[in-house]
Amino acid sequence: MHKSATVAAIVAAVLLYGPPAPAADPPPKAALCAACHGEAAPSPYAGVPTIHGQPATALENALYDFRATIRPCRKPECSPGQSCPELDFCAIVRDLSDEEIAALAAWYASQPYAPLPQDWNPALAARGQALHAAHCESCHSGGGLSPDNQATILRGQPKSYLHVAIRDFRHDRRIAVAEMDAMIRELSEEDIAALVEFYARPVQ
Numbered sequence: 001m002h003k004s005a006t007v008a009a010i011v012a013a014v015l016l017y018g019p020p021a022p023a024a025d026p027p028p029k030a031a032l033c034a035a036c037h038g039e040a041a042p043s044p045y046a047g048v049p050t051i052h053g054q055p056a057t058a059l060e061n062a063l064y065d066f067r068a069t070i071r072p073c074r075k076p077e078c079s080p081g082q083s084c085p086e087l088d089f090c091a092i093v094r095d096l097s098d099e100e101i102a103a104l105a106a107w108y109a110s111q112p113y114a115p116l117p118q119d120w121n122p123a124l125a126a127r128g129q130a131l132h133a134a135h136c137e138s139c140h141s142g143g144g145l146s147p148d149n150q151a152t153i154l155r156g157q158p159k160s161y162l163h164v165a166i167r168d169f170r171h172d173r174r175i176a177v178a179e180m181d182a183m184i185r186e187l188s189e190e191d192i193a194a195l196v197e198f199y200a201r202p203v204q
């Protein structure tokens with residue numbers, strides 16, 4: 001009777017206030033992910049993207065693609081003096097079940113995003129901002145800072161990760177949505193450098 005009263009109270013609370021907030025506790029495997037992606041945003045390593053606050057669908061797609069080995073999983077890039085995690089990302093993602101992928105994607109998507117402070121070049125960034133507005137903003141909205149449209153947040157991702165990601169799309173190592181695929185292949189090397197500098201520009 002006590003139990004059913006509790007259940008009734010929870011049902012009433014859900015009806016009154018909508019679905020409960022996402023559980024604060026991370027799924028068990030997130031402890032492994034934290035070694036490379038950090039406990040919170042931003043990512044602590046150059047070649048490792050920030051995954052906290054990214055759209056759930058993009059996170060889920062990425063994990064399925066890594067598991068199916070249709071996207072290259074790499075080692076983190078560690079700066080001199082920074083100790084590198086001794087973990088095999090490819091082996092870790094190969095072991096994830098569909099349920100674990102769904103839980104990890106939902107939990108990371110519920111966490112706050114934070115841009116990585118980096119060096120940036122103002123002249124190139126101004127050019128990059130114009131390119132972004134013309135070609136990328138329709139999906140990567142809010143100047144590349146919004147997780148809407150299921151498009152990954154680009155602003156404040158590590159520069160070297162962005163270079164690798166763009167190269168992967170251009171060299172068929174990663175599958176992009178059709179409209180972006182065409183766009184990203186038309187960019188010159190200078191355009192790419194400019195876009196990356198814009199994404200590295202500090203957020204006011």
Ligand code: HEC
Nearest residue numbers: 029032033036047048049059062073074075076087089104
């Ligand atoms: C040994 C280090 C390491 C560990 C541990 C690790 N990752 Fe990664 N992860 C990386 C690297 C490096 C990349 C970038 C790969 C590339 O070059 O595209 C990455 C990329 C990703 C991406 C793609 C993000 C994007 O923006 O496309 C997701 C999602 C991800 N990891 C989730 C996880 C989850 C969830 C876990 C734990 C189950 C985990 N990772 C554990 C190193 C790691």
Ligand code: HEC
Nearest residue numbers: 049058061135136139150151152165166177179180183195
């Ligand atoms: C038609 C919508 C659309 C347009 C336009 C678009 N993108 Fe994307 N982009 C996406 C989506 C959706 C993803 C998430 C990838 C996934 O789920 O596979 C993405 C992912 C990316 C990633 C990978 C980020 C990561 O964390 O790995 C990069 C880099 C990127 N886009 C750059 C660009 C640039 C630069 C432009 C403009 C030249 C652009 N995109 C235009 C939809 C778009």
